[in-house]
Amino acid sequence: MESASPPDRPVGRGAKVRAAVHAATLAELVDNGYAALTVEAVAARAGVHKTTVYRRWKDRESLVVDALAGQAAADVPVPDTGSVEGDLRALARSLVAMVTGGSGPALLAAMFSGGAGLPEIAEARQQVFGDRLRRARPVVTRAVERGELPAGTDPGELLRTLAAPIYFRLLMTAEPVDAATADQAVRVALAAARAGALTCIHT
Amino acid sequence: MESASPPDRPVGRGAKVRAAVHAATLAELVDNGYAALTVEAVAARAGVHKTTVYRRWKDRESLVVDALAGQAAADVPVPDTGSVEGDLRALARSLVAMVTGGSGPALLAAMFSGGAGLPEIAEARQQVFGDRLRRARPVVTRAVERGELPAGTDPGELLRTLAAPIYFRLLMTAEPVDAATADQAVRVALAAARAGALTCIHT
Numbered sequence: 001m002e003s004a005s006p007p008d009r010p011v012g013r014g015a016k017v018r019a020a021v022h023a024a025t026l027a028e029l030v031d032n033g034y035a036a037l038t039v040e041a042v043a044a045r046a047g048v049h050k051t052t053v054y055r056r057w058k059d060r061e062s063l064v065v066d067a068l069a070g071q072a073a074a075d076v077p078v079p080d081t082g083s084v085e086g087d088l089r090a091l092a093r094s095l096v097a098m099v100t101g102g103s104g105p106a107l108l109a110a111m112f113s114g115g116a117g118l119p120e121i122a123e124a125r126q127q128v129f130g131d132r133l134r135r136a137r138p139v140v141t142r143a144v145e146r147g148e149l150p151a152g153t154d155p156g157e158l159l160r161t162l163a164a165p166i167y168f169r170l171l172m173t174a175e176p177v178d179a180a181t182a183d184q185a186v187r188v189a190l191a192a193a194r195a196g197a198l199t200c201i202h203t
Numbered sequence: 204m205e206s207a208s209p210p211d212r213p214v215g216r217g218a219k220v221r222a223a224v225h226a227a228t229l230a231e232l233v234d235n236g237y238a239a240l241t242v243e244a245v246a247a248r249a250g251v252h253k254t255t256v257y258r259r260w261k262d263r264e265s266l267v268v269d270a271l272a273g274q275a276a277a278d279v280p281v282p283d284t285g286s287v288e289g290d291l292r293a294l295a296r297s298l299v300a301m302v303t304g305g306s307g308p309a310l311l312a313a314m315f316s317g318g319a320g321l322p323e324i325a326e327a328r329q330q331v332f333g334d335r336l337r338r339a340r341p342v343v344t345r346a347v348e349r350g351e352l353p354a355g356t357d358p359g360e361l362l363r364t365l366a367a368p369i370y371f372r373l374l375m376t377a378e379p380v381d382a383a384t385a386d387q388a389v390r391v392a393l394a395a396a397r398a399g400a401l402t403c404i405h406t
Contacts, residue, residue, distance in 0.1 A: 122377050125374075125375055125376070125377065126376055126377050129375055129376045130376070157387075160368060160371060160372075160376070161368060161391055163371065163375075164367035164368045164370070164371035165363060165364060165367045167367070167370070167371055167374070167375060168363060168366065168367035168370055168371065169363075171328075171370070171374060172328055172332055172366075172370060173328070173329055173332045173333070173363070174325050174328065174329050184360075187395070187400040188364055188391070188395040188400050188401065190400075191394060191395040191398035191399075191400035192390070192391040192394040192395050192398075194398070195394035195395075195397070195398060196394075197390040197391050197393075197394035198391065
């Protein structure tokens, strides 16, 4: 997002405005959904002028994409427990906590109903997942270095395999999603990875 | 659905009406989405009286749930190729063909946008998946009987593991979904099942 501040810039007035506008955007999404979200309402909620928002984000679509992507990055710390099983369990459990707790369900609903078919929301989903996958890659590369997983194990494939059953239950079958779901996702992803079923094949 | 004809009744006027109304319901979903769907429009499209529809389905929600569930059952024949790998590949490939071809993408969009948060659409999704899972269970039980998979392998867990990455790509990351996606889903599900990671654990 060229119009947004880089995530590693020093915390100052700019970063504070960005955080406030992001929080206001997510709150508006949760309260009113994507279709009803306006830059005016976000600005009012964040306590800034509308022009301040437009100086940083070119339109409401960029704002929503950036806020969702920022949220995703903030919410999933990358674990380093010393074992691939511990790391994957921490990742899966934090994903479950995020999608089931706090404003997670409302944000997920905003991403999947109303605006689900809109290109900008599809782009937000892709950014969110692309970002999470990139951030979590070290979990897999460290596991390969430690000899816990076969050489050539594809971090993206493994992390998709980990996340897929959690979202499948949430979105498709509406079955309960809890720590047991997370742990079962880890079992499956690890078994597949150890058997060499998650080595790079899509290249 | 108590108001609908049982699927195994002889083909006659009743079954023809049911098929015509189902087809009209799906066509309306594809053309106009769930929010705009009316019993009047479905009846007109099917060439029957509105009262004929109401005699069989108590409201538009029952109609949509029944039509989507019927579609799902019709579209996924249960393979019996003689090997679990062949059967799972056929299942995964027919799922990919269904969600990417014909009216599949439009029906998926109808199930996930607009009405995504409504209880009746959530119920339709659950019925669709519950029905598909039930129908495909013999693929897994036969594989266990042939000694291809460990005793205690949970058909539901295996079939969810097979479907989950396909829907994850479709709905979340918007990555391409094709025969290679299906085959990779088979690799993962089989590796997990053979390692005993898909034995009954949720009971």
